[in-house]
Amino acid sequence: MATEAVRNAEQTAQSGVIASTVGSLHPIVPWIIAWLCLLPVPFFLMNTYTQFVVNVICINIILAVGLNIVKGFAGQVTVGHIALAAIGAYASAVFSTKLGLPFWVALPAAMLVTGFAGAIVGIPSFRLEGAYLALATLGLAESVRIVISGTEWLGAGIGYEGIPPPSIGGVSLGDHRSYYYITMPLALLGLYFSFSILSSDIGRAFKALREDPLAAAASGVNVRKYKVIAFVISALYAGCAGSLQAHMSPGFLHPNSYTITEMVTLLLMVVFGGIGHIWGGVIGAIVVTIIDDLTRDYYQYRMAMFGSVIVLTVMFMPRGIGGIIDDMIVRRRFKAIRRRRAEQAAAAPGGEA
Amino acid sequence: MLLEARNLTKRFGGMTALSKVDLCVRPGEVRGIIGPNGSGKSTLFNVISGVYRPEPGASIVFNGEDITDREAHEIARRGVARTFQLLRIFTGMSVLENMLIGHHSLIGYGSASAVVGSRKVWAEERRVRAEMMELLAFIGLADYADMPAGELSGGQRRLLALGRAMAMKPKLLMLDEPAAGLSPVNVDILLNTVLALKNRFGLTVIIIEHILKVVMETCEIVSVLEHGEKIAEGSPAEIKEDHRVIEAYLGKEMRDEEVRAFLQSA
Numbered sequence: 001m002a003t004e005a006v007r008n009a010e011q012t013a014q015s016g017v018i019a020s021t022v023g024s025l026h027p028i029v030p031w032i033i034a035w036l037c038l039l040p041v042p043f044f045l046m047n048t049y050t051q052f053v054v055n056v057i058c059i060n061i062i063l064a065v066g067l068n069i070v071k072g073f074a075g076q077v078t079v080g081h082i083a084l085a086a087i088g089a090y091a092s093a094v095f096s097t098k099l100g101l102p103f104w105v106a107l108p109a110a111m112l113v114t115g116f117a118g119a120i121v122g123i124p125s126f127r128l129e130g131a132y133l134a135l136a137t138l139g140l141a142e143s144v145r146i147v148i149s150g151t152e153w154l155g156a157g158i159g160y161e162g163i164p165p166p167s168i169g170g171v172s173l174g175d176h177r178s179y180y181y182i183t184m185p186l187a188l189l190g191l192y193f194s195f196s197i198l199s200s201d202i203g204r205a206f207k208a209l210r211e212d213p214l215a216a217a218a219s220g221v222n223v224r225k226y227k228v229i230a231f232v233i234s235a236l237y238a239g240c241a242g243s244l245q246a247h248m249s250p251g252f253l254h255p256n257s258y259t260i261t262e263m264v265t266l267l268l269m270v271v272f273g274g275i276g277h278i279w280g281g282v283i284g285a286i287v288v289t290i291i292d293d294l295t296r297d298y299y300q301y302r303m304a305m306f307g308s309v310i311v312l313t314v315m316f317m318p319r320g321i322g323g324i325i326d327d328m329i330v331r332r333r334f335k336a337i338r339r340r341r342a343e344q345a346a347a348a349p350g351g352e353a
Numbered sequence: 354m355l356l357e358a359r360n361l362t363k364r365f366g367g368m369t370a371l372s373k374v375d376l377c378v379r380p381g382e383v384r385g386i387i388g389p390n391g392s393g394k395s396t397l398f399n400v401i402s403g404v405y406r407p408e409p410g411a412s413i414v415f416n417g418e419d420i421t422d423r424e425a426h427e428i429a430r431r432g433v434a435r436t437f438q439l440l441r442i443f444t445g446m447s448v449l450e451n452m453l454i455g456h457h458s459l460i461g462y463g464s465a466s467a468v469v470g471s472r473k474v475w476a477e478e479r480r481v482r483a484e485m486m487e488l489l490a491f492i493g494l495a496d497y498a499d500m501p502a503g504e505l506s507g508g509q510r511r512l513l514a515l516g517r518a519m520a521m522k523p524k525l526l527m528l529d530e531p532a533a534g535l536s537p538v539n540v541d542i543l544l545n546t547v548l549a550l551k552n553r554f555g556l557t558v559i560i561i562e563h564i565l566k567v568v569m570e571t572c573e574i575v576s577v578l579e580h581g582e583k584i585a586e587g588s589p590a591e592i593k594e595d596h597r598v599i600e601a602y603l604g605k606e607m608r609d610e611e612v613r614a615f616l617q618s619a
Contacts (some may be wrong), residue, residue: 205451334504341496
């Protein structure tokens with residue numbers, strides 16, 4: 001009976017020739033296909049502004065997917081993510097203007113700096129949980145913004161100007177259309193890494209410490225280590241997104257782009273899309289960025305609007321759009337199991353179910 | 354001795370939950386721990402498994418190694434698995450994922466290769482998944498592998514908690530009231546599963562249990578705790594006759610015959 005169940009599971013896993021062919025390929029293959037499909041997108045867009053919005057969507061996907069790792073999967077309630085993006089953005093700006101490093105060096109360097117900052121943001125999580133951790137990270141985040149607005153050589157309240165766009169062999173990639181060929185592949189790469197991390201043992205350890213840190217520790221999971229790993233990974237994403245924001249035309253940064261409003265917008269992407277659901281973060285980033293753009297004339301009402309959408313989402317679909325999709329899948333599996341049981345009972349009448 | 358815990362004391366503020374308790378367990382033994390509510394049984398487990406630090410002066414040696422001041426995950430890694438009274442299964446994760454978390458310290462690929470998603474990770478994932486499916490089949494939950502653990506019934510959750518502990522390939526399995534709240538039939542199923550696992554994997558088992566029948570039938574030696582102190586230790590037959598045990602369980606007023614009748618019926 002038990003071995004039979006194993007065989008059943010194996011058969012379901014092996015069903016379908018196509019599935020098994022795709023399954024034997026390297027997991028990056030679908031992402032290369034996606035990349036190829038997304039290559040011609042700029043030629044279907046009406047104007048430069050739409051292209052700009054698409055680039056912002058790509059950057060927000062990187063931010064949201066990164067935030068989802070620490071918040072959605074590892075369950076650490078952080079509101080410091082936007083400050084990490086700020087650190088990445090300003091670090092990248094400083095590296096390229098003050099040190100004259102090319103974008104291709106400034107980006108990974110900024111990510112490293114942000115990763116280090118992420119480890120520091122993660123330290124309070126050893127002792128704090130939930131709302132208290134949120135407060136601690138909020139304090140860190142706001143202090144980053146205030147330090148930037150008060151530091152002369154970072155442009156203070158005026159903003160940081162003249163960040164050069166990336167270039168290849170002297171050819172500038174400053175216009176929005178060419179910039180897309182940097183943001184889009186990086187967003188895909190971020191998604192790919194996110195999937196491989198979260199489907200591995202690291203991802204499971206994150207979920208375990210979200211669900212029950214004590215039980216995770218009793219199962220051999222080093223809770224502190226994985227908390228730091230989660231914060232650092234998500235900080236690397238934020239650093240990458242920040243660097244992309246810095247080098248995007250017109251190459252200008254302002255501390256007002258990293259306020260609590262931006263953090264709420266980012267949270268909305270993750271919450272609306274589905275906490276702990278990778279595709280949810282993507283859907284959330286797309287939907288929220290577009291809405292954010294369409295309603296830019298009503299900027300002053302943005303907080304009220306997004307705030308109430310978060311409340312409504314938490315009340316009526318707590319796991320977001322991704323959660324609804326997951327529930328549908330689970331319900332189908334339940335039906336399959338019930339059907340199999342019924343068949344077995346019919347095949348062996350009087351036998352124990 | 355597989356486990357040699359000496360002089361374990363644990364205080365919470367002014368309350369002494371555990372006072373100078375020794376617990377020595379031979380390899381292959383099935384040890385029972387009984388005692389009234391609040392007698393320190395779970396605290397004893399928590400101290401041994403590293404959830405709580407014992408007061409200074411204690412020493413816990415497991416498999417020849419001093420683990421007194423180790424953290425919970427380090428102790429787990431050395432082969433001490435435990436279940437919780439409140440189970441603490443990961444309800445938001447699938448049944449199989451619960452098992453895989455139990456197997457966490459035995460998964461043989463590094464963080465870097467997991468991020469990149471190498472073939473080695475894939476092969477290893479496939480291997481451990483197959484292994485965990487086998488273990489799930491052994492405890493009878495293979496059908497539910499992909500279900501969220503929160504959808505399981507009470508009895509299935511207890512089996513999963515046991516399975517997750519077994520996924521660690523432990524040398525010592527500590528069960529905190531494994532049969533609580535189960536119907537008599539399910540108690541038997543669970544105990545048979547425990548004994549089958551013990552024989553198959555050569556385990557040493559410590560069971561905390563309220564249901565006296567369970568302890569009396571399955572354990573070779575029983576330790577009795579009361580008010581955080583160990584008041585008796587011996588074979589089930591000896592324990593049944595022990596006056597202090599009878600008092601601890603039933604109070605001094607009860608007449609001897611009644612007590613004996615109660616314990617015999619257990």
